[in-house]
Amino acid sequence: MMREPTPACQLADAHCNLCGAGMREAHDALCPVCASSARQRVMRSVFQALPHGLLAWRTLAPAPAPHGLDERWFAGRATAPDLALAEPADVVEALDRVSARGVVYLGGDGAALAGLLALHCAPCSVIAMDVADPGSPARLAASLLLRDGADAARWLPYLQARHGQAAVAARVVEDPFxxxxxxxxxxxxxxxxxxxxxxxxxxxxxxxxxxxxxxxxxxxxxxxxxxxxxxxxxxxxxxxxxxxxxxxxxxxxxxxxxxxxxxxxxxxxxxxxxxxxxxxxxxxxxxxxxxxxxxxxxxxxxxxxxxxxxxxxxxxxxxxxxxxxxxxxxxxxxxxxxxxxxxxxxxxxxxxxxxxxxxxxxxxxxxxxxxxxxxxxxxxxxxxxxxxxxxxxxxxxxxxxxxxxxxxxxxxxxxxxxxxxxxxxxxxxxxxxxxxx
Known part of the structure; x- marks a missing residue:
């Protein structure tokens, strides 16, 4: 059964949302228990905002990595201490290779990403977010690329409820052909x-x-x-x-x-x-x-x-x-x-x-x-x-x-x-x- 959107919770202490370990380290520090990065924790936070029923299609994905996340779900290169926008070909390739309905992309703002995808003839819907890292005071840019516009409309209220309405926006990249x-x-x-x-x-x-x-x-x-x-x-x-x-x-x-x-x-x-x-x-x-x-x-x-x-x-x-x-x-x-x-x-x-x-x-x-x-x-x-x-x-x-x-x-x-x-x-x-x- 699909649950209603739940409001974002305010944690008194920073915790890793992958293994539950307490964290008080600097931005993008690895979790001392599961070695997750800020990037991986933010991605988990994005999916935690969605009802399980919306993610049922991901059960067909390959077996996840030890930290519980499949790296093929997202694209973008991480360079310490900051996350940089991936090369255009990386983003387009990520959308090309996704066999289900969407892929997470971290880094860069959503407007620039939508423009990039339009320039590379990659029609889709983009949900751009500004997401807090559960394990540190940092906030990271994250985007969901979805092939189906109906999915974007269905997912948007859950993400806005979790991360704040002002922090989540949707854009449509039209098919130029x-x-x-x-x-x-x-x-x-x-x-x-x-x-x-x-x-x-x-x-x-x-x-x-x-x-x-x-x-x-x-x-x-x-x-x-x-x-x-x-x-x-x-x-x-x-x-x-x-x-x-x-x-x-x-x-x-x-x-x-x-x-x-x-x-x-x-x-x-x-x-x-x-x-x-x-x-x-x-x-x-x-x-x-x-x-x-x-x-x-x-x-x-x-x-x-x-x-x-x-x-x-x-x-x-x-x-x-x-x-x-x-x-x-x-x-x-x-x-x-x-x-x-x-x-x-x-x-x-x-x-x-x-x-x-x-x-x-x-x-x-x-x-x-x-x-x-x-x-x-x-x-x-x-x-x-x-x-x-x-x-x-x-x-x-x-x-x-x-x-x-x-x-x-x-x-x-x-x-x-x-x-x-x-x-x-x-x-x-x-x-x-x-x-x-």
Whole structure:
């Protein structure tokens, strides 16, 4: 039977709530009998506030440690004499691995934790508390992460009754992908096929980040067009990508990713400021290097660094053996005979914040707006997602992983191979030309 919330009791003497031993030691001192820390005593205090019936699901948890608490119930690193906020990946991993309904996290304030979880696409409910250590005068920040919002509403009054209403607050971290799910449901209802494709820029060498990219691509059957900087690539990269990375295709990312623009102009390697002869020579050198390194895996597509390409150079690409170009949707464009342009539409890296993590809700909002344009005929090309594996932080990787997982839930979504993207665009251009004739 579930009991009613009980008011917090005021102990005359400090006692360890794990073994009952008296304590008069300094902050975070170990219990002289059971060796529990302030962190462990606070966690026990949090769960003691809850009726046993609410915790019945924890009987399925692994056997607890000798002090009666399972360390997997919470996350966060303790560094004497203070408890520090855990690394973002630690908190998100804690929420990922919890198989029941919640996990305790100690350290940091609840508002910062909620913001962190939102940035890492981890929807849940957060109950943030300021809890007194039964064994010392110290108070510690503690948070409960709960997947089910109904659990948070049910647990909140018991925790407020035990620790004080002002010391306990609940926040909801919304699922940033909910609008995307709603839009893709419209595609399915209208029996439309949603074509997406993926481009990743700035490859120069084998790395753990590249292998993470390749594994993610293969796991979700989402091929990637990887733009390689030819001057900085070598045979070691070609060998490393030859086996075990079947979902990657390779294209040319300029020559050396060197800025040739004037100081007061946007960065660009192949902008209008360069001498045409010099620029064309770099493009030819780059194409030759790409064919030498990647052979048939090289797609003759040019991705200009910083997405800037002078119209005069664009017009010369087919003569130089480059039949495709990929920039960003907002860049100006003049059609060129024999050249197919397929742009990316969503750059998931926040370049205005030092290659930081963009707000997932803002990214999803932009993607939904582009999907709506495509669904209503305002946009004709497949929607391109742009990543940069070399600089991406954990939050950006997590967004990408969640995006791939969400789209996998909808049969209308198809992640296109880059070759199909450019082939289909070529066919579309030819059809439009025939109609015009």
């Amino acid at each position: 909910a609008p995307l799910r709603a839009e893709l449901a419209c595609w399915e209802a209208e029996e439309l096929e949603c074509g997406l494709w993926w481009r990743d820029d700035d490859l120069v060498a084998d790395s753990p980040a590249l292998r993470r990219l390749a594994a993610l691509s293969q796991r979700h059957a989402a091929p990637v067009l990887v733009a390689v900087i030819p001057a900085q690539a070598d045979a070691a990269l070609a060998r490393a990508t030859e086996d075990g990375m079947p979902t990657l295709a390779f294209c040319q990312h300029g020559w050396n990713h060197t800025n040739h623009a004037a100081p007061d102009q946007p960065n660009g390697e192949f902008g209008a400021a360069r001498e045409a002869v010099e620029a064309e020579a770099d493009l030819v050198r780059g194409s030759e290097r790409m064919r030498e390194l990647f052979g048939e895996r090289f797609m003759p597509v040019m991705v200009p660094p910083w997405n800037k390409l002078a119209p005069a150079l664009a017009a010369r690409l087919p003569a130089l053996g480059l039949y495709g170009v990929s920039q960003y949707l907002s860049e100006p464009y003049t059609p060129v005979d024999g050249l197919v342009r397929v742009d990316t539409h969503l750059d998931i890296v926040d370049w205005r914040n030092g290659a930081g993590v963009r707000e997932p809700a803002a990214l999803v909002g932009r993607l939904v707006a582009i999907l709506q344009m495509r669904r209503t005929g305002q946009l004709s090309e497949p929607i391109g997602i742009l990543s940069h594996h070399r600089v991406m932080l954990d939050g950006t990787w997590r967004f990408l992983e969640r995006l791939l997982a969400v789209t996998a839930d909808f049969s209308c979504v198809r992640w296109l191979h880059p070759r199909d993207v450019f082939d289909e665009s070529t066919s579309m251009i030819q059809k439009e030309a025939q109609c015009a004739a």
